[in-house]
Amino acid sequence: MFKTHIIRSTMLAAATLLSTSCGVAAPEESLESDATSTRGDALGGAEFWHDFRAYSGASPECNGFNVSEGRGLGQWTSQIRLDTDSRPQGCWQKFGIQDPYGELSGLMLTVSFYGQGSPTASGQCDNPGTYVVPIGPTLDWTGPWGIDTTDAYGGCVQTFSISGRDDIALDVRFDxxxxxxxxxxxGLHTVTSINPVSLTLDMDNRYGGCYQTFRLRKMTCGDNVCESGELCPADCMICGDGICNGxxxxxxxxEDCFPQGPGNCAIYCPPEIP
Structure with missing residues (x-):
């Protein structure tokens, strides 16, 4: 544990030095190839858990994507596919967060699940309600909600919201x-304390379905994401701030990247290939 702390501290110091130097962007230890990766120094012992399974057996509506898995901060869960229609049965879904070291203390992640037009949308949205995802040293789960959309009017609305922490984000891919x-x-959405995200699941007999995957992460300077209101030069390209970055x-x-430019580059800035 002590060794891990030393390694993280060293990485943070190096990232700070590099992000304030001219012509050099902070290094990234990307877990994923997309633009919203999380640096290794933002990771810890917390895990986001996702459980998704058919009402009974291997229902084709859940496309065999029965999963129950935990992923560390900054890592994507496995992709699931929703294709419920007029066939009987549906898919149960629930979440939990295991946080053995209290890294996410104060965080509240809420999932609201209701039907359009009525709480169950004529039986398409089972166990509707607002669920607070349990966060604790041992794994606990929300109650499951059931996705069983058919040819009835409307579908199910799923809303994710965060409160209690401004430095935690939940990325949701809904394709x-x-x-x-x-x-x-x-699309790709980011849930934060100032940005809840709502998705509508309206799968019926039209051809095709919906994919979902999730990632819980810490928003840190150097995670390559310019959050709303963030003033981190390593993440947010600001021409004229005296730092040649991004x-x-x-x-x-x-004005930032010329070898004898202003600001941090007034004395010397290493040559950069345009």
Whole structure:
């Protein structure tokens, strides 16, 4: 534990030095290839758990994606596929967070699950309600909600919200394998204390379905994500701040990246290839 602390402290010091130097961006220890990766020094012992399974057996509506798994901060859960329609049965879903060292103390992650038009949307949204995801040293789960959308009117609305911590984010990938309106508000979304995210699941007999995957992470300077209100030069390219960072070059921002530029580069800034 002590050794781990020393390693993290060393990495943080190195990242701070590099992010304030001219012409050098803070190094990244990316867990994923996409733009919202989390640096290794933001990781710890906490795990985000996702459980997704058919009502009974290997229902084809859940496409065989029965999972119960935990992922560390900054890591994506396995992708699941929702394709419920007029076939009988549906899919149960629930979450939990294991936090043995109290890294997420004060965090509240809430999932609201209700039908459009009525709480169950004519039986398409089982166990509707608002669920607070348990966070503790041992794993505990929310109660499960059931996704059983059919050809009845509307679908299920799933809303994720965070409170209690401003430095924690939940990334949600919600993708459609056909652009036919079954997966409303599809895309990559980031849930923060100032940004709840709502998704609408309206799978029916139209061809295709919806994919979901999740990632809980700490928002830190150097995680390559420029959050709302963040003033971290390693994440947010600000031409004119005297730091040659991000995608800035001598061609795009000469005042920061020219060898004898202003600010931190007034004395010397290493040559940079435009």
């Amino acid at each position: 459609a394998d056909r652009h036919n309106g079954q997966c409303q508000n599809a 995608s800035e070059t001598r061609a795009t921002c000469p």
